[in-house]
Amino acid sequence: MHEFSLAVEIAQIVEDKAAEADLASVSGLTLALGSLAIVDRDALLFALEGALRGGVADGADVAIEGIAAFARCPACGEEQPIAERFAPCLRCGAYGLKVIAGTELKLKSIEGLCRGE
Numbered sequence: 646m647h648e649f650s651l652a653v654e655i656a657q658i659v660e661d662k663a664a665e666a667d668l669a670s671v672s673g674l675t676l677a678l679g680s681l682a683i684v685d686r687d688a689l690l691f692a693l694e695g696a697l698r699g700g701v702a703d704g705a706d707v708a709i710e711g712i713a714a715f716a717r718c719p720a721c722g723e724e725q726p727i728a729e730r731f732a733p734c735l736r737c738g739a740y741g742l743k744v745i746a747g748t749e750l751k752l753k754s755i756e757g758l759c760r761g762e
């Protein structure tokens with residue numbers, strides 16, 4: 646269940662960003678999740694609810710956007726969308742594609758109220 650440690654990390658980043666932006670509270674946050682990331686979406690949402698509790702983003706709406714995965718073929722250099730990590734090249738059929746996007750989980754944006762509003 647590494648979703649819990651990811652959630653704790655994200656909660657910490659949210660706290661830092663909120664402090665940086667001088668937010669009194671965070672009402673919503675958007676995460677970007679690569680389609681090849683080894684993360685269970687529901688488990689992550691559940692873990693985040695707990696990790697955010699008592700912090701600046703307690704009760705915030707969490708949205709998760711998917712990121713399509715892309716890979717580069719080592720044989721022909723073609724960059725292509727991939728549905729699974731060990732798929733062959735669409736152009737030349739070679740195996741061993743190097744994944745260049747789609748395994749990441751990151752905080753994309755946060756929304757909240759500035760202090761003094």
Ligand SMILES: [Zn+2]
Pocket residue numbers: 718719720721722723734735736737738739
């Ligand atoms: Zn190829």
